[in-house]
Amino acid sequence: MSELLLGFYGDDFTxxxxxxxxxxxxxxxxxLFIEPPRQEDLRDYEHLQCVGIAGTSRSMAxxxxxxxxxxxxxxxDELEPLLVQYKTCSTVDSSKERGNLGVAIEAGRALFSNQRIPFVAACPQLGRYTVFGHHFAKQGDEVYRLDRHPTMSVHPSTPMQESDLCEVLREQSEEDVxxxxxxxxxxxxFDEGTHVAVFDTLTFDDQKQVAKRVLEQAFEHEGSTFVVGSSGLNYGCASYWQEKGWHRSVVPSGSRLTNVTQIAAVSGSASPLTKKQIEYAEANGFCCLRVTWTEREDVLREAHIALRAGKSVLLYTAKGSDDPAIVAMKHALKEDGLRDTAQALGLLLGDLLKALVETHRLQRVAVGGGDTSGFVVRTLGIHALEVEQPLSPGAPLCLGYKKDSNDATLEIALKGGQLGRDSFFLDVLQGRCVDDA
Known part of the structure; x- marks a missing residue:
């Protein structure tokens, strides 16, 4: 076993x-690597204890x-960490046809030898809770059962119409749960036999107890132990390892990021929260421009003009899930023979952001949307990411490393549709942590 404590694959970038x-x-x-790393890829980074792969499986068949x-x-597995995690979203975004959790569990089952596979979806830090098997998620000041959540129950790709996680897994997998x-x-x-064990988590104390149970299983197991879970499992395990004194480096908590004069941001998210964040940015000095499939050059030209005038820019494809632009965009893509909307939009926004970064030598950027982030990061040529500073829970500001050491490191904040407060894009510009407010 190596010194790595954790290796994880994330089902989307954010x-x-x-x-x-x-x-x-x-x-x-x-x-966090953009492509699966090899041992030689780790040599330039001292004292690594955890390695991740930023994936896109949540959107895959x-x-x-x-x-x-x-x-x-x-x-x-070749890196030999203590735990190998399939990191799933804390809103359990999945279906039999898209982001199927059973596929991930079966792939882990085929490679790793632990019979009992822990499944931990809750993350109290993000307002996600599991109680008697039913999953809940916070939006605004309210907590909703997953199948009644105003966003997740009507998600355009993976509407969650069942809150019982055992039933969700049984629908997507042949595993005993x-x-x-x-x-x-x-x-x-733990019962004997081959199965998936779904863990309730309501409080931070529950989170620590679950992590302890999972790690006790891992310590008794020979080879890497396969687990499935949200960042709630990461928080729990990290807290345990920190208490044991196994940590080596610290993200500076006393220092704060400086603000930059301007940023460029793109958003492919259609969530109601992202809509509020776009509107907040527009009300606070950002030049916010809607991106359409047929008028991309016009949008890019306007963005260049705004940046030259000293403004920050935010390019977006939709304001909320009921924006008529969504249907119009899908129609335009279909007319061009493009079926994968997420990929087409992600690559488009990536190309636009890359052009702005290169022309204006921008130091800091932001991306809204889990699927969008994956395509944008690849388009920007980023090879690996590391947290530079906490910014908003679940959406830190990161350092984006490129394989060519001559290329400048880019500061980049990636946020999912359900993350960040209304002022998120302004927070990125000003380098303002939520704790600063």
Whole structure:
């Protein structure tokens, strides 16, 4: 076994940076790679304790997903960490046809030898809770059961119409599934046999108890132990390792980022929260421009003009899930023979942002949307990410490293549709952590 404590594959980019942040905040140096790393890829980074792969499996059909995650798991297995994690979103975005959790579990089952696979979806830090098997997620000041959540229950790709996580897994997998409920966390022993164990988590104390149970299993197991979970599992394990004194580096908590004069941001998210964030940015001096498939050159020209005038720019494809622009964009893509909307939009926004970064030598950028972030980061030529400073829970500001050491490191904040406060894009510009407010 190597000195690596954790190797994880994230099912989307913003979820991957969320997991990386959980480890980094507890002083565990963590690097997030865009492609599966090899041992030689780690040599330039001292004292690494956790390694992640930023994936896109949440948006994939089963066959492509199996190929993607199996390749990632093999790469992580060769690094010999204590835990290998399939990092899933804390809103459990999945269906039989897209982001199928059963596919990830079966790929892990085929490679790793632990019979009991822990499944931990809750993350109290982000307002995600599991109680008696049912999953809940916070939006604004309210907490909703997953199947009644105003965003996730009507998600355009993976509407979550079941809150019982055991039933969600049974629908997507042939695995036997058992529940360790909130009343059993301390005393219940794992049943014998091959199964997935779903863990309740309501409080931070529950989170620590679950992590302890998972790690006790890993310490008794020979070879890497395969687990499935949100960043709640990362927070719990990181806290345990920190208490044991196994951390080596610390993200500076006393210092604060300086503001920059301007940034460029792009958003492919259609969530109601992102809509509020776009409107807030526009009300606070950003030049916000809608991106359409047929008028991209006009949008890019306007963005150049705004940046030359000293403004920050935000290019977006939609304001909320009911924006008529979504239907119009899908129609335009279909007319051009493009079926994968997420990929087409991600690559388009990536090309626009790259042009702005290169022309104006921008130091800091932001991206909204989990699927969008993956395509944009690749287009920017970023090879690996590391947390530079906490910014908003689940959406830290990162350092984007490029393979060519002569290329300047880019500061980049990646946020999922459900993350960040209304002032997120302004916070990125000013280098303002939520704790500063």
């Amino acid at each position: 979820g991957s940076t969320d997991a990386m942040e959980a480890m980094a905040l507890h002083g565990l140096r963590t690097l 089963p066959v492509a997903m199996n190929e993607e995650v199996s390749k990632a798991f093999r790469a992580l 058992m529940l360790v409920n909130v009343l059993e966390l301390e005393e219940r022993t």
